[in-house]
Amino acid sequence: xxxxxxxxxxxxxxxxxxxxxxxxxxxxxxxxxxxxxxxxxxxxxxxxxxxxxxxxxxxxxxxxxxxxxxxxxxxxxxxxxxxxxxxxxxxxxxxxxxxxxxxxxxxxxxxxxxxxxxxxxxxxxxxxxxxxxxxxxxxxxxxxxxxxxxxxxxxxxxxxxxxxxxxxxxxxxxxxxxxxxxxxxxxxxxxxxxxxxxxxxxx
Amino acid sequence: xxxxxxxxxxxxxxxxxxxxxxxxxxxxxxxxxxxxxxxxxxxxxxxxxxxxxxxxxxxxxxxxxxxxxxxxxxxxxxxxxxxxxxxxxxxxxxxxxxxxxxxxxxxxxxxxxxxxxxxxxxxxxxxxxxxxxxxxxxxxxxxxxxxxxxxxxxxxxxxxxxxxxxxxxxxxxxxxxxxxxxxxxxxxxxxxxxxxxxxxxxxxxxxxxxxxxxxxxxxxxxxxxxxxxxxxxxxx
Numbered sequence: 001x002x003x004x005x006x007x008x009x010x011x012x013x014x015x016x017x018x019x020x021x022x023x024x025x026x027x028x029x030x031x032x033x034x035x036x037x038x039x040x041x042x043x044x045x046x047x048x049x050x051x052x053x054x055x056x057x058x059x060x061x062x063x064x065x066x067x068x069x070x071x072x073x074x075x076x077x078x079x080x081x082x083x084x085x086x087x088x089x090x091x092x093x094x095x096x097x098x099x100x101x102x103x104x105x106x107x108x109x110x111x112x113x114x115x116x117x118x119x120x121x122x123x124x125x126x127x128x129x130x131x132x133x134x135x136x137x138x139x140x141x142x143x144x145x146x147x148x149x150x151x152x153x154x155x156x157x158x159x160x161x162x163x164x165x166x167x168x169x170x171x172x173x174x175x176x177x178x179x180x181x182x183x184x185x186x187x188x189x190x191x192x193x194x195x196x197x198x199x200x201x202x203x
Numbered sequence: 204x205x206x207x208x209x210x211x212x213x214x215x216x217x218x219x220x221x222x223x224x225x226x227x228x229x230x231x232x233x234x235x236x237x238x239x240x241x242x243x244x245x246x247x248x249x250x251x252x253x254x255x256x257x258x259x260x261x262x263x264x265x266x267x268x269x270x271x272x273x274x275x276x277x278x279x280x281x282x283x284x285x286x287x288x289x290x291x292x293x294x295x296x297x298x299x300x301x302x303x304x305x306x307x308x309x310x311x312x313x314x315x316x317x318x319x320x321x322x323x324x325x326x327x328x329x330x331x332x333x334x335x336x337x338x339x340x341x342x343x344x345x346x347x348x349x350x351x352x353x354x355x356x357x358x359x360x361x362x363x364x365x366x367x368x369x370x371x372x373x374x375x376x377x378x379x380x381x382x383x384x385x386x387x388x389x390x391x392x393x394x395x396x397x398x399x400x401x402x403x404x405x406x407x408x409x410x411x412x413x414x415x416x417x418x419x420x421x422x423x424x425x426x427x428x429x430x431x432x433x434x435x436x437x438x439x
Contacts, residue, residue, distance in 0.1 A: 007286045010282045015279065015314075059320075154317075183262035
């Protein structure tokens with residue numbers, strides 16, 4: 001009887017901890033209201049431009065890429081998308097996971113994969129968390145910045161995906177932001193971390 | 204045979220049939236417990252493999268740590284499988300064993316869904332598990348399994364709805380839609396389980412009758428063997 005009760009409590013605690021981890025977003029500021037003038041990334045002059053910043057090793061970003069693929073299935077005509085892979089200039093030997101994410105991103109039709117050495121572009125767009133998505137219109141005004149998954153590493157409908165669709169279809173979304181779930185992006189050598197709120201930040 | 208002797212013989216057959224049925228039923232339950240012990244052990248290994256393959260590390264910039272999913276697979280998965288496996292080995296056929304197994308199997312569905320990042324395909328584990336649990340031919344076990352699914356959906360639907368339904372802002376009754384499909388599958392499994400037990404009982408009765416018949420024939424032939432041959436009158 002006691003063993004059974006202890007087992008039930010242990011299982012309940014385990015699942016509660018797992019769900020809390022999945023549901024806790026990382027702290028993330030909004031992207032700049034205008035496309036940064038000093039950005040080297042290409043902005044489309046006749047369509048909206050979407051950027052998804054990714055840590056190449058982050059497993060949660062796999063779900064973000066799946067959601068991006070779903071988005072592009074319907075919206076490829078209306079948006080030019082890029083996955084910005086943020087990595088150090090010299091990739092550490094321990095970074096063995098990066099190729100898979102890059103290949104996954106490259107396989108999405110209409111998506112270009114760009115390398116961001118030391119997170120310089122990420123810093124310009126205030127991106128601090130892997131899976132952070134920013135959407136700008138053809139004139140360079142921000143339409144949306146945030147995440148596109150419902151919880152950490154979980155595929156499915158999300159506020160972010162709905163708001164991006166609304167913005168692309170010309171409807172005014174209720175908000176232009178949403179929680180981001182992912183690992184912290186790679187630091188530059190000088191220790192600068194692109195615009196992250198460290199309170200509540202979690203990998 | 205007198206009426207009393209007939210009644211006694213019938214009662215003996217009924218008792219024998221019940222004993223055969225109980226023995227066969229217990230053997231079935233114990234065997235199913237052992238099957239699940241292997242399945243739960245295999246799921247634990249599989250869960251760890253999924254976590255290591257899909258999400259081995261979490262990253263904080265350049266530094267990496269072991270991902271929470273790996274810990275969940277090892278520790279939570281170990282807890283989920285540990286008690287049911289121990290019960291299956293130490294108390295096979297016990298009613299508590301199969302209910303703990305049923306609860307654990309459905310919680311494994313929830314864990315695997317999370318480890319796989321919410322893939323729709325992993326949800327098939329729920330319905331596959333219900334089918335395997337029907338091997339107990341005990342509708343109460345299916346009731347336990349169904350209750351676990353409903354409770355999980357209800358609780359998570361209130362606290363983290365996106366993790367359950369794949370949509371934001373689900374209606375309050377959404378969990379009923381998921382529960383309906385589980386109840387749909389379980390209803391037919393219950394009917395088939397009850398039918399299967401009825402057949403087991405009928406087989407036990409037939410077996411008992413055959414046993415009684417064969418015993419009776421053996422007794423008769425033994426008597427005949429012991430009696431001397433009747434003397435034939437010499438032909439005149």
